[in-house]
Amino acid sequence: MKALSFDGKLRLRTDVPEPSPSPGWAVVRPRLAGICGTDLQIIEGYRGFRGILGHEFAGIVERCDDPAWAGRRVVGEINIGCGHCEACRAGLERHCLERRVLGIAGHPGCMAEFCALPLANLVAVPDGLGDERAVFVEPLSAACEILEQLPLRGRERAVVLGDGTQGILCAWVLSTVLADVTLVGHHPAKREAARWHHLKTSPGPGREERSADLVVDATGSARGLAEAVDLCRPRGTVVLKTTIAEPFDIDLAPVVRKEITLVGSRCGRFRDGLQMLHDNPDLPLERLVTSRYPLESAGEAFERARQRESLKVLLEIQ
C-alpha cells in the first residue's frame, strides 16, 4: 500500500505491507488526515519516531471481526494502552506507561491507505458530521482536555497564547464556558479565522491581558511559557499545550514566587470532542483549513504546514 513514512527523511512509499486484522482490531481506510504540529516536531526529531506518520483522521472500517463496525465511518483514539495496568483500567489509556501512539510512538500512523486500531479505540462519526469536520475531533478533544483537567467556575479571565490550530481550538473551547477569553497571536489572518461569538483577539499581550487567571501556552515555541508565566496572576494557572523537541532555557523562579500552577495538557477523550461539535454546530472549523493535498503530494503539504501563516493542512488519502 501507499504510505507516508519517516526514516530520518519524509518518503512516500508504495511498497508498505497492508496491516492484517488481529482479533479485536480493525483495519481502517483513512479518507482524510490532518497534519499536526506534533508531526512537524517528529520530523525535527521529537521522540525519535520512525515509521508511518499521522494520527488525525476520518475514515471507514475496512475489515474487522465485529460486523457491527464493518463499513462504518469512524475516527480513532490514538493511544493504545496495554489494557491491564492501573491507568488502562481507569480508562486512561493515554497515560499507560506501555502505550503505543498512532503515528507518534511504536505504532504506524494514519497517513497511509490503511491503518490498524483496536476496536475499543474507534468512535463512530454521526451521519450529519462530514469528514472535513470529523478530522478535527482529535485536536479538538485535546483542547477539551483542559476542561477535564481544570475546575473552571466561569468567571476566570483567560488568555490563550498562539494562533495556530491548537491555540484557536483551545480558545474556542474555553469560550464555551468562560465569558472573558482572549486569543493572542501575531498573524492577522489567523486572528480573523479565530473570531467566534464573544472570543476576543489581540496581536500581542497588552495591559488588558495581564494578571489573567488562566493562560494557555499553545505557541509551540520555547518563549511561550515564559510569556504565559509573566501574564498569569499570582496563584493563577498556566496550561502548557506546547511540546518542544529540545530542552530549553527558562527561569522558573517566577513560578515559585507567584505560586503559579503549571498544568501539562495533552490528548483528550474523543467523546468530549464529538460532544463539543454536536453542541456547537456553528464552530467554524472550515476556516482552519489552509489547504488540502492528495497523499501523493505529502512533501508539498508538509512544506505548506510548516509555513507560519498556515493553519490546518489536510491530506486526501483516497
Next chain:
Amino acid sequence: MKALSFDGKLRLRTDVPEPSPSPGWAVVRPRLAGICGTDLQIIEGYRGFRGILGHEFAGIVERCDDPAWAGRRVVGEINIGCGHCEACRAGLERHCLERRVLGIAGHPGCMAEFCALPLANLVAVPDGLGDERAVFVEPLSAACEILEQLPLRGRERAVVLGDGTQGILCAWVLSTVLADVTLVGHHPAKREAARWHHLKTSPGPGREERSADLVVDATGSARGLAEAVDLCRPRGTVVLKTTIAEPFDIDLAPVVRKEITLVGSRCGRFRDGLQMLHDNPDLPLERLVTSRYPLESAGEAFERARQRESLKVLLEIQ
C-alpha cells in the same frame, strides 16, 4: 547599630542608623536569626537585593505605639503588602505585586540589632516555645504552604527530593497528613537528622520512589525539577520549592506528556507554622541546627551555611 549588609559583598557594618518607629509599625530587636537558602542565593545575585540581609528571626518588640505589643517576644511575617490591593484585602500580602519582603526585596532584614515591621506582621510566640524553635516558624510555615495549596486526601504517596532544611521540613509536614512519605537525599547525616515517626529516607530514588503521586523538589538545584518530573506518576503533582538564581535548561515535554501539575510554592502563613509546632511538640528541630555564631562572625557563619553538609546555621544577635 550593627547590621549584616550585602552590597555585592557581605559586610558587617556598625554605622547603620537604627530604624525609627512609624505609626502602626514596630521596631523589633532580633535575638536569633536563621540563614536560609534564599540568603545564599541573594549573595549569588538573586533578585539583585542590596541592604541588610535576613528574614528568619525570633525577637523582642523594642518600640511601638501599641502598648499591647511592647516588650513581647515575636516572630514576623516577612511580606509587607501595600495594604489596599485585591491580594492584600484577601489576606494574601505575600502575593501583593507592590510588596516589600524583609531582607529579600525593598526592605532591610533582621540580621541587625534592630529591624522594623508592621504590627500586623507580628505573631506573638507562646511562652513554652523557645527562641531556638520559634526561629524555625518562617521556614516551617513555608513547608506548611504545601498543605494550603494542595487538596491532599491522605492516601497519596509522596517523595521529597533534597535533604536540606526546607526538604526535611516539607517531609515532616507532609508526614503529618500522609502515611507514605520518603525523603531522598545524598547526605547520610542529614537523612539521620530527618528521621521522625514513619517518615522514610532514601539515599537516591529507587524503584519504590517511582510513580509517586506527589513529588516535592526542595533540592535547590536546577536538576531537581527534571528528577521530580521523572519520578512523578502521570497526572501527579510536582511541588517546586526551589528557586534558582539563574535560568536553566530543562525539557518540559514530559510535563505535557504525563499531564503533570507543577505547583510553585513559597511562603506560608505563620499561624500554620505555629500550629504545626503546637500540635507536634516532638518535632526534632534542634537536630536541624548545625551551628550558632555571634553576628560578629557572620562571614564565617555564611561560609558554614554554604557547606553541603550543613543544615540550619543560626546567628546570635544579642
